[in-house]
């Protein structure tokens with residue numbers, strides 16, 4: 001497509017007629033987008049790609065497409081994984097700004113429908129506004145997350161004030177505390193977990209959040225509720241590990257009036273009933289005692305419960321989100337967790353990645369956690385230099401974000417200055433019982449002895465991750481390099497890597513290349 005340069009008659013200024021102004025504005029905007037954006041393409045009404053600009057061409061190899069000719073004429077979803085272009089063509093609604101993640105990376109994109117004179121959708125234009133937003137937009141994303149959280153908090157407070165006089169706190173305490181904007185992170189792993197959680201929010205099926213302690217499972221449970229159709233209903237949370245087994249049944253199912261006498265068995269609603277119309281968050285589901293697993297299964301299957309001391313069935317309508325840091329499939333194999341209950345909960349499983357799989361989020365997390373710390377303690381936010389951030393990035397973070405928050409908080413409390421040094425962080429880590437993993441270049445002369453005494457390098461620290469993950473990374477790198485070296489010729493790639501073509505195709509599909 002050629003775009004005619006804008007011509008105005010010198011001295012005449014803007015065209016006088018509305019059509020002329022409209023055409024001028026449309027052309028100016030197109031030229032602006034074409035020159036300022038990272039790339040643009042056009043799809044026709046059927047979703048077939050019909051045009052691509054020069055800027056976009058550099059993404060083609062990352063999408064596994066070797067030339068413009070291999071890109072043009074294809075349906076958009078065949079060549080751009082995860083694209084939402086089809087929705088724009090079907091609904092005619094523009095998506096002014098969105099994050100797209102696929103094998104080529106993460107991008108900030110815009111999708112606009114194109115209409116004919118009668119207003120019918122005849123195509124759509126896709127614009128890559130920013131490439132690698134995790135680096136280019138990081139300060140903006142962190143700031144936005146913080147502002148969003150403050151806004152959420154202010155809204156909640158306002159709503160709570162309004163409700164207080166009407167409903168003595170009952171519902172107010174049971175609202176979601178976090179939204180997806182509270183989940184800080186723009187690494188591919190963080191973007192992917194938010195994408196899955198957002199999709200889960202649209203469904204009514206049970207969600208199972210799996211991940212190590214402190215990875216943000218509870219935060220995501222709140223966000224799923226807040227983004228679901230039940231957001232105006234209650235969010236009720238039960239931490240199964242924190243309640244004695246003898247009290248759990250009453251806690252879950254409630255106690256019927258007149259069932260018992262005695263102070264500790266007063267009639268009351270159970271959590272299932274309290275969550276009616278909303279979401280019930282079952283935290284630490286792996287700690288559910290075997291004696292109650294069958295009752296929980298029945299409640300989930302039938303949507304009904306029997307309060308303690310009653311022979312009445314009570315219906316409830318709560319969406320269940322469960323979470324655990326334990327290895328549930330192994331517990332099923334060991335006979336500690338019922339298989340039927342596992343499958344009932346495992347409808348929409350979401351693996352929440354540990355911090356060490358998304359180290360690129362650490363700087364943004366430090367910024368947000370630091371601002372939060374500052375607000376709570378009425379002090380300036382701590383400042384961390386590159387060496388301090390590198391030290392944090394090298395840690396194994398067994399307690400994940402909760403541990404990161406604690407370390408930051410302790411360091412801020414111990415320091416007389418706003419600036420937190422790498423040495424102070426190392427001291428805090430050590431006093432928490434963690435031998436800090438250090439990058440040799442930031443240690444200076446002082447630390448030479450401790451390096452010799454077994455401190456490990458950044459490269460070595462990076463190897464302290466699940467082997468399967470590292471092997472998958474290596475495979476991806478090897479296949480990408482071979483594809484590049486052999487111009488995408490699969491036979492040559494398979495030969496170079498010493499694998500069969502079938503295995504190569506299998507790997508390409510698995511690795512989403």
Ligand SMILES: Nc1ncnc2c1ncn2[C@@H]1O[C@H](COP(=O)(O)OP(=O)(O)OP(=O)(O)O)[C@@H](O)[C@H]1O
Pocket residue numbers: 182183184185211212213214215216217218219220283323324325365368401402405
């Ligand atoms: N992505 C994130 N962005 C900002 N804060 C986070 C993020 N993930 C977790 N946090 C914060 O870290 C702390 C721990 O998170 P959360 O309680 O949700 O983890 P969890 O996985 O449920 O842990 P556990 O399994 O121990 O209950 C909380 O203070 C939470 O607000």
